[in-house]
Amino acid sequence: DSGVTQTPKHLITATGQRVTLRCSPRSGDLSVYWYQQSLDQGLQFLIQYYNGEERAKGNILERFSAQQFPDLHSELNLSSLELGDSALYFCASSLTGTGLGYTFGSGTRLTVV
């Protein structure tokens, strides 16, 4: 157990729908990062939050949004889902914003049918 909790582990939904992925960071970590990994593809950085505020944005679609709550857990919202959104979504956390010692969760596997 890495200490980063992601729920749900698996999600199957239809095109056009909206889903929410949840991430609880490791205790004490202030930064949360979201990554997308499509089948046999690399890890693509989506977005980072630090202590409740957006810190950096990567290749995140406009249909996707995220937030980090006062208790530091984060949610990634994916809307108007398309088949191509099927992927593993990973959350990582770190203590500071420096990126040292990233800890990744086990991911949410999203399947859009």
Added chain:
Amino acid sequence: DAKTTQPTSMDCAEGRAANLPCNHSTISGNEYVYWYRQIHSQGPQYIIHGLKNNETNEMASLIITEDRKSSTLILPHATLRDTAVYYCIVRVANNAGNMLTFGGGTRLMVKP
């Protein structure tokens, strides 16, 4: 962040040392070398990092050349559970961007 070049894939016999190379010829003086690995469909796992001195921990050793343009991750006694994709990442420890940028990595296959 400096760009890295790694072989696409490597094989290693179980029980032997696995030596995974990484070239980072454009590395800057304040950039660290990080290694992560991803076992099939699991979240990436931090292995080790270093600036210029060789580093060792319970998982691996990191050898950085004197000119810092390349490095080698060494798994001293590879097991089947070490089969994974290994990522070499070079970045400034305190840059404002903060996120880790993953390249293609090296797919290590440990064979019995």
